[in-house]
Amino acid sequence: xxxxxxxxxxxxxxxxxxxxxxxxxxxxxxxxxxxxxxxxxxxxxxxxxxxxxxxxxxxxxxxxxxxxxxxxxxxxxxxxxxxxxxxxxxxxxxxxxxxxxxxxxxxx
Amino acid sequence: xxxxxxxxxxxxxxxxxxxxxxxxxxxxxxxxxxxxxxxxxxxxxxxxxxxxxxxxxxxxxxxxxxxxxxxxxxxxxxxxxxxxxxxxxxxxxxxxxxxxxxxxxxxxxxxxxx
Numbered sequence: 312x313x314x315x316x317x318x319x320x321x322x323x324x325x326x327x328x329x330x331x332x333x334x335x336x337x338x339x340x341x342x343x344x345x346x347x348x349x350x351x352x353x354x355x356x357x358x359x360x361x362x363x364x365x366x367x368x369x370x371x372x373x374x375x376x377x378x379x380x381x382x383x384x385x386x387x388x389x390x391x392x393x394x395x396x397x398x399x400x401x402x403x404x405x406x407x408x409x410x411x412x413x414x415x416x417x418x419x
Numbered sequence: 420x421x422x423x424x425x426x427x428x429x430x431x432x433x434x435x436x437x438x439x440x441x442x443x444x445x446x447x448x449x450x451x452x453x454x455x456x457x458x459x460x461x462x463x464x465x466x467x468x469x470x471x472x473x474x475x476x477x478x479x480x481x482x483x484x485x486x487x488x489x490x491x492x493x494x495x496x497x498x499x500x501x502x503x504x505x506x507x508x509x510x511x512x513x514x515x516x517x518x519x520x521x522x523x524x525x526x527x528x529x530x531x532x533x
Binding site: 341342344346352353354355356359361398400402404405406407409410411412 | 450452454460461462463464467469475477509511513516517520521522523524525526527
């Protein structure tokens, strides 16, 4: 079967750094994406890794290791507005296979 | 640029009724998707399409039907609504796999079946 595993909830302090991990098992793999979803909203795209290594976009970075079927999203200088759910998604053949999401709780 | 437009935003259906959720994108994307999201859960794929005239089932297709007569439109039909279909429905599109993989989502349809 196809599956993605990520923690259900992560708590961090405003201004800190947090890492959200994702491990995957899929029949096809073109890349790993990360999406952010605020309560009541639609998912929005954050980043995409097709090759091993780190991709940086402002305060957000994403990492991929294809040999370990593992990736993570790193959020730096956390702000209250980063409180949301974060999803990893594998680009597999014609589909996007989604994890169950990680709820990020940020405390002042 | 409108992106992905989904209608309606909210709907209440009675058990056994039918309805069509509309989805239109103006980005000339090949791939389109319908997902449902239950509270506190991830996205489950209902149906997807890789181009006009081509559709395929996802994880949870039972109780739903789709069509893709044009590149722009991908309506989702609910037949004989059941309480288990109470959920938030998202339509999404993306251009291609690989570097063009970013998916764009509609604003969602909150459906309640009573």
